[in-house]
Amino acid sequence: MTILIRQTCLIVIGLLLTSLTLVACKTMPQSKKSPIIEPTKTAKGNTVPYTILQDRPDRLMVSLPNRMILVAQELHAAPVVSAQVWVNTGSVYEQEHVGAGLSHFLEHLLAGGSTSNRTETESNALLGRMGAKTNAATGLSTVHYYIDATSDNTTQVVDLLSDWMQNSQITQTEYERERQVIQREFEHGMGSPDRIFWKLTQQARYTNHPARHPTIGYLDEFLKITRDEIYDFYKRMYVPNNMVFAVSGDIDRHVVINQLAELWKDVPASDLPANLSFPIEKKLTSPRTVEGTAAIKRPRLRLAWPGTRLAGEHDYALDLLGIILGQGESSRLVQTVRDQQQLVTNISAFNLSFAWGEGFFGAGAEIADPSDPDAVAKVKAAILKQVDTVLADGITDEELARAKRKTIARVAYDGQSAHALADSVASNICGMADPDYDKHYAHAIESITKDDIHQAAKAILDHNRLITVLLKPEEGDKPAADVLVRNDADTDTTLPTESIDLDNAGRLDEIKRKLATDKQDIAPITVEPIKVITLDNGLRVLFQKSNLVPAVSIQMYSLGGLLADEPGEQGIANAIDTMLMRGTTTRDANQIARQLEDLGASIGSSCGNNTSYIRGICLSQDLPTVLDLFADVALNPTFPESEWAKLKPRLLAAIDRQEDSWQGQLQLNFRKTYFGENHPWASTTVGKKDAIENLTVEQMRQRFAQRLGAKDTVLAIFGDVDVDKVTKLVNEHFGKMPAVAAKPFELPQNTQPKPGVYVYESKQPLAAVQIGLGPGVTRDDPDFPRIAVLSRLISDFPSGWLEAQLRGKGPGLAYAVWAYQVTGMMPGYLAVGFNTQATTAQEALNRTNEILKQAKEQSIDESEVLRARASVITNEIMGKESNSDRAAEAALNLLYGVGLDDSEKFMASVKAMDATALQAVAQKYLKNPVVVVVSNEKQDLTFE
Numbered sequence: 001m002t003i004l005i006r007q008t009c010l011i012v013i014g015l016l017l018t019s020l021t022l023v024a025c026k027t028m029p030q031s032k033k034s035p036i037i038e039p040t041k042t043a044k045g046n047t048v049p050y051t052i053l054q055d056r057p058d059r060l061m062v063s064l065p066n067r068m069i070l071v072a073q074e075l076h077a078a079p080v081v082s083a084q085v086w087v088n089t090g091s092v093y094e095q096e097h098v099g100a101g102l103s104h105f106l107e108h109l110l111a112g113g114s115t116s117n118r119t120e121t122e123s124n125a126l127l128g129r130m131g132a133k134t135n136a137a138t139g140l141s142t143v144h145y146y147i148d149a150t151s152d153n154t155t156q157v158v159d160l161l162s163d164w165m166q167n168s169q170i171t172q173t174e175y176e177r178e179r180q181v182i183q184r185e186f187e188h189g190m191g192s193p194d195r196i197f198w199k200l201t202q203q204a205r206y207t208n209h210p211a212r213h214p215t216i217g218y219l220d221e222f223l224k225i226t227r228d229e230i231y232d233f234y235k236r237m238y239v240p241n242n243m244v245f246a247v248s249g250d251i252d253r254h255v256v257i258n259q260l261a262e263l264w265k266d267v268p269a270s271d272l273p274a275n276l277s278f279p280i281e282k283k284l285t286s287p288r289t290v291e292g293t294a295a296i297k298r299p300r301l302r303l304a305w306p307g308t309r310l311a312g313e314h315d316y317a318l319d320l321l322g323i324i325l326g327q328g329e330s331s332r333l334v335q336t337v338r339d340q341q342q343l344v345t346n347i348s349a350f351n352l353s354f355a356w357g358e359g360f361f362g363a364g365a366e367i368a369d370p371s372d373p374d375a376v377a378k379v380k381a382a383i384l385k386q387v388d389t390v391l392a393d394g395i396t397d398e399e400l401a402r403a404k405r406k407t408i409a410r411v412a413y414d415g416q417s418a419h420a421l422a423d424s425v426a427s428n429i430c431g432m433a434d435p436d437y438d439k440h441y442a443h444a445i446e447s448i449t450k451d452d453i454h455q456a457a458k459a460i461l462d463h464n465r466l467i468t469v470l471l472k473p474e475e476g477d478k479p480a481a482d483v484l485v486r487n488d489a490d491t492d493t494t495l496p497t498e499s500i501d502l503d504n505a506g507r508l509d510e511i512k513r514k515l516a517t518d519k520q521d522i523a524p525i526t527v528e529p530i531k532v533i534t535l536d537n538g539l540r541v542l543f544q545k546s547n548l549v550p551a552v553s554i555q556m557y558s559l560g561g562l563l564a565d566e567p568g569e570q571g572i573a574n575a576i577d578t579m580l581m582r583g584t585t586t587r588d589a590n591q592i593a594r595q596l597e598d599l600g601a602s603i604g605s606s607c608g609n610n611t612s613y614i615r616g617i618c619l620s621q622d623l624p625t626v627l628d629l630f631a632d633v634a635l636n637p638t639f640p641e642s643e644w645a646k647l648k649p650r651l652l653a654a655i656d657r658q659e660d661s662w663q664g665q666l667q668l669n670f671r672k673t674y675f676g677e678n679h680p681w682a683s684t685t686v687g688k689k690d691a692i693e694n695l696t697v698e699q700m701r702q703r704f705a706q707r708l709g710a711k712d713t714v715l716a717i718f719g720d721v722d723v724d725k726v727t728k729l730v731n732e733h734f735g736k737m738p739a740v741a742a743k744p745f746e747l748p749q750n751t752q753p754k755p756g757v758y759v760y761e762s763k764q765p766l767a768a769v770q771i772g773l774g775p776g777v778t779r780d781d782p783d784f785p786r787i788a789v790l791s792r793l794i795s796d797f798p799s800g801w802l803e804a805q806l807r808g809k810g811p812g813l814a815y816a817v818w819a820y821q822v823t824g825m826m827p828g829y830l831a832v833g834f835n836t837q838a839t840t841a842q843e844a845l846n847r848t849n850e851i852l853k854q855a856k857e858q859s860i861d862e863s864e865v866l867r868a869r870a871s872v873i874t875n876e877i878m879g880k881e882s883n884s885d886r887a888a889e890a891a892l893n894l895l896y897g898v899g900l901d902d903s904e905k906f907m908a909s910v911k912a913m914d915a916t917a918l919q920a921v922a923q924k925y926l927k928n929p930v931v932v933v934v935s936n937e938k939q940d941l942t943f944e
Contacts, residue, residue, distance in 0.1 A: 048261040053508070054435070054515050058522045059425075060253040061435060061511075062261070066269040067504040068240035069511075070260045071425050071435065072253035075418050076525055077548050078881045080874075081151045081249035082419040083161050086426040088502045089237040090141040091217070092210040092356060095273060097229065099210075099486055101182075101217020104138040106170075106230050108178040110238075111136040111145055112798045115167035118160075120174060125863070126160060128799040131870025133878070135797065140211055141356050142430055148419055150874055151250035155259060158247060162263045165238060173810075175227040180812035184766075186219050188815050188835060191662045191764035193294040197471045201302055204290035204467045205360050207490040208279040218486050239270040241504045246426035249418035269503075277497040278357060281306075289468040293475070295763040297656045298345065298370045301379055302469040304362030305460050310355040310431065316441070317448050317456035318351040318361050323403040324395055324453075325349035325386065326363055329581075329593030330402070332389075333363060337382045339646050344368050344379055345653035355431050356500070360467070361460055366657075368649055376470060387461050394454035402597050404445055409600025409619055411442040413551050416882035433510030436518065474763065523547065530890055530900060531723060533730075537739040538711035541730050542890050542900075544718040546883055552623050552719030553883040554603075554616040554630055557891045559712040559745045561607040562685045563825060567678045567748075571687015573607045575651060576700045580605040580614065582643035584636040589643050592629065601626045603633060607685050610779075610824035611895065612707075617884065620720040624729060627717075631733035637704060639697040652693065654686045662764040662835065662934060669760045670932040674772045674829060679751045681826075709741030710734070714894045716887035747825055757931040757941050767841040767935040770833035771848065771943070773926050779823050779896040785872070785909040786921045787821045787830060793860070793868040793918065794832060794851060795819035801854070801864075805847040806834050813837075813844045825896070830925055838937035845931070845943050852929075855922035860915040868918070872910050876903060 050070075054061040058074045094102050111134065112127070114120045127134055132149040145164065147157045189195045199214050206212035216222070245264075247256045284306055308315045326333040326349025333347045347365040363383050367375045415421045428437040527546040534540050564573050581603065582589045596603060601618035603626070614634055618626040658664035667684060675682040715734065717726055753772060762768075777783045795802040795818055806814040814834040822828030832852070836844045880886050880903070893902045931943045 048258070048265045050257075050261050053511055056522055057524075058253075059435070060257050062257055063504070063508050064240065064261060064264055066240040066264065066267060067508065068264055068267075069244045069429060069504055069507065070257055071244070071246040071429070072251060072256040072260075073246065073248040073421055073425055074251055074253050075248055075421055076250050077416070077527060077546075078418075078877060079151045079250045080148065080418050080878050080881065081154045081157060081247065081251055082146060082148045082417075082422040083154075083157045083247045084144055084146040084245070084422045084426050085161055085165055086142050086144040086244045086246070086430050087238055088142055088242050088430060090139045090143060091213060091215040092140050092278070093237070093276065093500070093502070094210070094233075095276065097225070097233065099213040099218055100221040100225050101215065102225055102230060102233055103143055104216050105178065105182060105222065105225060106234055107136045107138045107143050107145070108182060109170050109174055109230065110164050110168050110234070113164065113174050114169045114171050115163045116169060117163050117167055123160065123164075124799040125867075126156065128796075128863075128867030129870060130156060131867070131872070131874035132157065133874065138215055140215060141354070142427070144426065146419065146422070148874075148878065150877055154247070154249070154251050154256065158256065158259055159263065162245075162260070165243070166267055168234060170227060170231045170234065172227055175230065177808065177810050177812050179223075180810065181807055181815055182216070182222065183219070184812065184815035184836065185216065186222075187766045187837065189216065191295075191766055193296050193300070193471065193660050196292060196294045197300055197302070197469070200290050200292045200471060201304065201469050203487065204288060204469045205304060205306070206281060208492055208495055209281055209357055210278065211357065213486070221486065236273065239272065240264055240267050241269040242272055242502050243504075244426045244429045246422040248422035248425065272502050276500040276502070278500060279492075279495040279497050281358070282492065282495065284465040284467070286464060287466045287468065289470070291470045291472060293472050294660075296471065296473050296660045298653060299367040299376055299473065300364070300471040301367065301376055302362055302364040303380065303383055304360040304467040304469065305462065305465050306467075307351060307359045307361045307460060308353055309358055310353040312353070314456035314459055315351070315353050316445055317452040318353075318460060319407070320400065320403040320445065320448055321390070321395070321453050321457060322349045322351040322361065323406055324399045325390070328406070328597045330590065330597050332386050333383065335590075336386060337365065337379065341382055342368060342646060342649060343375070343382055345650045362467075366653065368653065370473065380468070384463065387457075390454075390457050391461060394450055394457075397450065400448075400450055400453070402594070404448070405600040406597060407445050407600075408442045409551075411438050412549055412619060413617060414438060416548055417878075418881065429507065429511070433507040434514050435511075532900070533727060535710065535731060535735055537735065537737055539734055539737060540714045540894055541727075541734075542714065542716040542718075542887070542894070543721065543723045543726065544883075544886060544890070545721055545723055546718060547720050548883060550620050550720050551883070552618055552620055552717060552721055553887045554618075554627065555716045555884070555887045555891055556614045556630075556634055557611045557714050557895050558613070558707070558709075559611060559825065559895060560707060561611045562609045562680050562683070563748060564612075564707065564745060565680045565687070565691075567680060567682065568688065569691045570680055570683035571651070571655070571685070571691045572695055572699075572703065573612060574685045574687055575647075575692060575695055576704050577605045577607045577612045578651070579639050579644065579647060579700060580633050580637045582647060583638045583640045584632045585638055586632060586636065587629070588640070592633065595629060596626070599626065603630055605633065609681060609685065609822075611892070615884070623721060623726065627726070627729055627733060635708070635734070635737055639700045639704070641697050644697050644700075648692060648695075651686065652689055655689050655692070658684065658686070662762065662766060662768045665760070665762050665764065665934045666768045666770055666833070666932065669758070669934055670770045670772065673758050673932050674753050674930045676751045676754070678749070680748055681828075706743035707741050707745065708738055709744065710737045710739050712741060712745055712895075713737075714891040716891040718883040718887040750826060753829070753928060753930045755928045755930055757933070757943050759933045759935060759939055759941060761938065762934040762936055764934065765936055766835050767838040767933060767937070767939075768833070768835040769841065769845065769931065769933050770831055772829040772831055772930040772932070773852075774827065774829040774928060776821055776823055776828040776830055776925065778825060778827055780898050782909070783921060783924075784821075784823060785906045786913060786917065787925060788872045789865075789868045789910055789913050789918060790855070790921050790925070791819045791821055791830060792871040793855065793864060796868065796871045799867055801851045802832065802834065802848065805851055806836070806844055809847075813840050813847070838935045838939060841933060841935060841939060842941055845941060849943055852922075852926045856919065856926055860919055862915055865913060865915050865918055869910050869913055873907055876907055876910075
């Protein structure tokens with residue numbers, strides 16, 4: 001999900017629609033006068049005029065005569081490319097169709113659909129040959145499309161994405177199929193409390209503005225959209241003067257721009273709707289409350305105040321206030337409402353602002369005690385008390401400095417992948433006519449004062465303008481909140497309006513003005529080979545120097561994780577790992593939090609299926625301080641009783657929260673069914689309530705002391721580091737770590753799955769299915785890469801067999817489909833799954849079964865093998881872009897015993913796969929199906 005809003009909004013962003021993207025796109029003043037055009041030679045030798053807006057060593061940005069903006073951004077960290085098109089036509093710009101979800105429907109049809117040059121099948125085949133990753137997302141103000149691939153496919157990627165934008169046919173067959181698929185997406189959303197909560201918030205914040213409507217639309221209105229209406233909207237809005245095309249990665253910027261200019265030179269600009277306008281919301285003068293229900297165990301509360309526009313008066317001050325109030329362990333709401341009063345299991349504050357209109361400032365929380373009838377009122381009062389304190393007394397110098405440093409550090413950490421960089425550049429141009437808005441934003445934040453924040457709070461946080469949104473647990477058989485029905489009861493059609501002009505002409509004027517004074521020196525990126533040292537105690541330490549960003553990733557992995565828990569005691573390892581941050585022999589929890597947040601750094605500790613881990617990131621200059629703190633957390637935790645009393649309720653709530661979504665219910669039921677009661681993996685890592693409720697700090701101290709051992713641990717430090725200096729620091733901090741654990745990790749006894757179909761009842765309005773096949777393999781098994789190819793043969797959007805059968809073949813039965821392998825120190829399984837309706841679950845199972853039989857029994861076309869191989873190789877290469885990605889992969893490869901050269905061996909094995917070998921793998925592992933279904937209807941299902 002990509003958002004042109006800052007860190008202060010990220011908590012809310014996590015609650016936005018999973019497949020729909022919210023972006024802020026600024027409405028620029030338009031000048032129809034074309035900019036000065038200069039001819040340039042293309043690779044084909046033709047003269048294509050364009051205007052150079054920016055030409056620096058890593059970026060070339062130009063505009064065409066049709067006012068389309070093109071950006072080619074070089075990033076030579078890995079041989080990958082990301083091509084993206086951003087169109088300023090999200091759901092708020094649907095005009096006569098607003099509320100019908102037309103923009104989202106069109107996005108489904110354009111991405112990979114038939115064009116005048118290619119059929120849908122041909123597009124999918126080309127994507128498959130490239131091993132490309134593609135998707136699209138619709139938000140309130142923009143729609144964007146992307147194709148990610150290895151950089152040797154840059155020419156094809158750019159050509160294909162351009163073809164989709166220019167030449168879509170929107171056939172009746174594809175229209176009818178995607179209409180069915182989106183109906184499954186509606187059902188998917190009705191089973192998601194996060195989506196319901198966000199839609200309630202939209203309705204509470206906006207009563208007249210089109211932002212009050214869900215991006216996906218209302219089901220009854222969606223069903224009325226015709227194919228011709230969609231095609232008309234496509235021709236009206238998908239014009240070059242309403243687009244930004246950005247390409248980033250291991251590319252030659254001049255070659256890419258020349259190709260784009262050639263592809264788009266004959267596409268004319270078109271007049272965008274001249275009468276587009278938004279109503280200006282009335283100023284809220286009295287409190288407003290909106291309530292709904294969902295299948296959750298604990299109520300969720302959100303308090304919000306109408307805010308400001310992106311980069312408008314008070315916006316940046318409110319961003320910092322959001323950090324101070326509710327982002328991070330040292331923030332006021334976390335310290336008071338969560339930890340001291342223990343009224344909530346989680347809480348955050350945010351500032352959400354848009355360029356198309358005013359957003360909102362707010363705080364959100366999950367209630368800790370759902371049995372207390374006054375709990376919501378208590379939480380609301382506690383939050384407002386902290387707000388009142390800010391209104392009365394303002395903030396401290398320390399809080400301001402901390403919030404600024406966190407903001408500056410976040411910007412420094414961003415942009416480590418080709419996809420993230422293209423995403424950032426394009427969305428920043430759409431929203432702020434500034435490709436480097438994030439950096440300029442961080443600079444502007446530095447000038448904000450305490451008084452600025454105090455004045456912003458006084459201007460915005462008026463309790464007479466308070467919006468309260470409450471999502472309550474369902475009562476009995478009462479259905480979840482119906483937020484998919486239009487409610488225009490409070491709409492006022494007499495309000496004044498503001499005109500909207502989407503044309504890129506205004507953006508171009510802004511870009512030129514801003515770039516005229518913006519000079520940047522860009523250093524070439526270097527990534528050195530990995531260096532390995534082993535300390536005297538056996539601790540293996542990996543270093544890799546990279547100047548990709550001025551930051552360092554620190555990661556430490558130890559064998560164990562969930563596998564270290566006894567059956568029935570799952571969750572203890574996760575509790576121990578989470579408690580590492582809650583106090584050491586030299587620092588208490590608050591000191592740890594403040595020291596990290598003062599530097600804009602972060603450290604987190606948790607566990608996975610096979611390992612316990614600690615991960616950190618910091619600015620390069622702060623590495624000595626953060627490494628000292630990292631080592632303290634890793635080696636000297638004290639497990640304070642007072643901190644366990646605070647953390648335990650939150651862990652119990654996390655266990656309950658798994659039941660709030662169909663995905664959580666499916667995984668819980670699948671694990672216990674597939675592995676049985678006597679395997680640690682029968683539970684998720686957060687574990688079982690009994691184990692957490694009965695766990696004591698003495699038990700945690702004992703188990704931590706028993707498991708601490710250097711020889712089962714790997715430390716990786718990747719980034720902008722001086723390797724020699726850091727090696728000395730590592731010896732100082734970790735040299736005294738015990739060589740061998742007092743109780744060395746041992747693998748538990750394996751269990752055998754029992755094939756069959758197991759149906760579990762659910763209140764979620766759908767059926768979700770996961771099939772476990774195998775048994776699978778361990779991470780070091782030679783068949784690991786071969787099963788990876790098999791999984792991509794079965795499912796790989798949009799070209800996988802499962803996608804073709806359940807989404808591509810009418811009627812469209814599923815919205816989400818997947819196939820992946822679970823592995824580690826013990827054999828896992830190959831998972832195949834989908835969500836559908838209860839009434840179509842048997843048909844979807846039948847189609848899935850035919851796919852598995854096809855893989856085992858029928859000849860596999862060599863082109864399908866090439867597609868699956870290419871997909872796996874692309875995934876492998878794209879997994880090495882960031883410092884954190886490379887550090888994690890290298891550390892785990894050593895820990896699993898496959899070596900630092902595993903990636904080369906893995907890709908060699910993948911490239912060696914042919915149809916015969918792939919079918920042999922299918923016959924070996926596509927067996928013993930354990931079929932787990934969660935459904936809102938009782939069913940007798942079969943899978944033979």
